[in-house]
Amino acid sequence: MAAIHRFTGTPERPEWDGVEPRPYDLGEAVAGTKRVLVGPDDGAGNFALRYFEIVPGGKSSLDLHDHDHGIVIVKGRARVLIGRESHELGPGDVAYIGGRQEHQLTNLGDGPLGFLCVNPARATGPAGSRP
């Protein structure tokens, strides 16, 4: 199986063929959008690669689960909480968040915070869909 998702957007408004933006909803308010660039719909069973955008002032859910994440900041500024540590990251910066590490990304900038996030196959937790 193979799949191609061509980039059809701009850096400001990224879009990919065959990838639907979904509201990244934390229950109280929409914090941004989530796009599954590689995932089950492509036949990928070992990992998923997602692109998130968080609105200015927004943050991801404060998550704690068994699986780990790899993150690459694409645009904007983030405060990344991992366990008891906090890091301010910008474009190109990479974070590895191990399993059982509480984590949350906060958008520190005036524009959207965009980041890629890798999920392993054995992702767990609510909806299996949170960063």
Place this chain on the structure above:
Amino acid sequence: MAAIHRFTGTPERPEWDGVEPRPYDLGEAVAGTKRVLVGPDDGAGNFALRYFEIVPGGKSSLDLHDHDHGIVIVKGRARVLIGRESHELGPGDVAYIGGRQEHQLTNLGDGPLGFLCVNPARATGPAGSRP
């Protein structure tokens, strides 16, 4: 466990703190460089995220293995062979290469071809290190 690799380079010469560039060597000639942005050295056991650059005129090895890949082109132009299909891809384009699909990336441009590549934990094949 957690790890941060700050981007310290430029789009032309990407570098990350704590990430050593390694020759991406196909045995005959160096085809470029490989950087493990997230991998075993970070404690990551479920997946690896790597950044490759292929020199102009260069190509990745023609690979066939059980594990799959997720690829995001960062810069340059690539011809991506997946099974019997070939796709010309550019910056932002995403490819999913399923397991047991023969694959190869060829740099079609005058500058380096840069791409991110996700490997699942159960990567197999020679050195487990090829794109």
